[in-house]
Amino acid sequence: MPIDVESKLLIVDDLPENLLALEALIRGPGRPVYQASSAEQALALLLEHEFALAILDVQMPGMNGFELAEMMRGTERTRHIPIIFVSAAGREMNYAFKGYESGAVDFLQKPLDAQTVSSKVSVFVDLYRHRKALKHEIDALAVSHRRQEALVQQLQCTQRELERAVRMRDDFMSMVSHELRTPLNTLYLETQVRKLHLSKNNMAPFAPDRLPAMIERDQRQIQNMVRLIDDMLDVTRMRSGALSIQPRPVDLAQLARGVVESLAQQAEAVGPPIRFEAPAGVPGVWDEFRIEQVLTNLITNALRYGAGKQVEVSVRQEGGRARMSVSDQGPGIAAEDHARIFEQFERTDDSRRQAPGLGLGLYIARQIVRSHGGEIDLASAPGQGAAFSVILPLSAETPAA
Ligand SMILES: Nc1ncnc2c1ncn2[C@@H]1O[C@H](COP(=O)(O)OP(=O)(O)O)[C@@H](O)[C@H]1O
Ligand SMILES: [Mg+2]
Structure with a gap:
């Protein structure tokens, strides 16, 4: 358990000598003590600091310890602070303060016994530190959970990109095949027809006046294919940054x-x-x-x-x-x-x-x-x-x- 969790202690008593004596009993490393000589002062401190424990004198002029505890119970920020009441009245006062929800209520009797005070305070301080450590771990877990979620999202994104790339490659292959097939088919058909003419000794399609057009047609189909292949080569060069210009x-x-x-x-x-x-x-x-x-x-x-x-x-x-x-x-x-x-x-x-x-x-x-x-x-x-x-x-x- 981390000892470096600071545990602030609040002590409230209308008599300065009581405050001095109590502070001497409970002070320790990592446990700063805050003194208040009235309930009002205590409330001001409670708003400003987060306390591990409050030790309240029951009998005080003005607002007494129980009334202060009631007020603490009414505010979210202070509701869960454990309280030790100090009184000369002894254990009977247990009944005087009912229903304090945190359940962490204890009592000390005047005159204070050094041993009892320090062991009770230690119990509450330990509890506070445990709770803090736990919260710390929960927060850390939440952070790592969020990180994992981000990672999963990143992975899903990469997967979608990969799927898109594979789809693009497949589309590309079918497009290229289709684009090459069209001029190739035309050329192939032309050669088949010419072969047929030759086999039948029909030389009319090869007459000198018809030859230039025939060659022209062939050239166009071949050019189409050459252009297509050049385009693909260019894209490949561009992708690898190898396309150079010669100005x-x-x-x-x-x-x-x-x-x-x-x-x-x-x-x-x-x-x-x-x-x-x-x-x-x-x-x-x-x-x-x-x-x-x-x-x-x-x-x-x-x-x-x-x-x-x-x-x-x-x-x-x-x-x-x-x-x-x-x-x-x-x-x-x-x-x-x-x-x-x-x-x-x-x-x-x-x-x-x-x-x-x-x-x-x-x-x-x-x-x-x-x-x-x-x-x-x-x-x-x-x-x-x-x-x-x-x-x-x-x-x-x-x-x-
Ligand atoms: N002058 C234009 N008028 C209308 N649409 C055009 C024009 N030029 C290009 N496009 C659109 O841009 C697309 C991409 O053009 P391009 O990269 O040259 O490929 P391709 O001509 O092989 O389709 C064309 O398919 C067409 O949809
Ligand atoms: Mg185009």
Whole structure:
């Protein structure tokens, strides 16, 4: 049992010499004694301190010891303090104070016998210390219980994350297989058909005027697969932090014009030609190949999700930065999806129904832009089209961390 629990003792008597004598009897290490020469003084001390024991003289002018005890019983803070009454009247006074609820009531008779006083006080002090120690242990248990609960919650959280990761991996595998299967199936079917023609000596499909279109079709399917595999490789590199950019002096206006031209055919297949606007030159230092990739992703999205309406691409310089925007007049993107679609595999429900895709393009684009020290902005609302803006510092050689 810890001895270092301080046990304050309160003694109340109207005669100073009695207080002195009593204090001398009960004083000890870890047991400071507080004196009160009236019930009122005692109440003031009781409000201020936590006592292990109160020794009350029964006969006092004004409020007597029993009345003080009644008051102590009426207050939660003092209700459980054990009381020893001191009186010349002896044991009969047992009946004078009924129903003191703590049950811890004892009596001392005047004149005080040193042995009896100190042993009674010791009993109560020990009791107090035991109770304190117990409370301490209960508190400690409660703390460790709370810690355990927090730990369990943490574990449950980790488990949910793991389950999500496993689900994501499974979804990913099935998506990738599906995405690869589509162009592969097409190619496979094409070769089967060609084989059939050959076996029947039917050379018409291989006529010189039909060959370029055939090769074009094959190339598109192969490109689709190559792009998919490249995207997956990029994501893997980004996850491990191994994607490096190689900034070189490049003109962003010229770069964007090139990308728009290379996508012209694709644009014409779905709607009007892409509108392009740029000043004569926006020179800067960026990784040309990666910025091309970003712009291709954004324009491909605009063509794919822009409902076949006008797509606009613009490049301009703003202060120390370059801004490259791709906007469409499609169905737009709800505010709650603005952040989400930049995460891996995230797509809106509409587009899931509409077109195949892995949901990696915007994630990759943002990683690339960020590694240039830039950012991608999205302005869009349902029914209002979407505008993605890439903002780049003019030199990516000192990108923000
Ligand atoms: N221009 C756009 N208009 C409407 N929705 C878009 C647009 N661009 C992207 N999105 C939404 O963001 C999602 C994620 O795009 P992205 O990361 O490029 O993956 P993917 O094109 O493979 O779905 C798309 O599936 C689509 O839901
Ligand atoms: Mg995309």
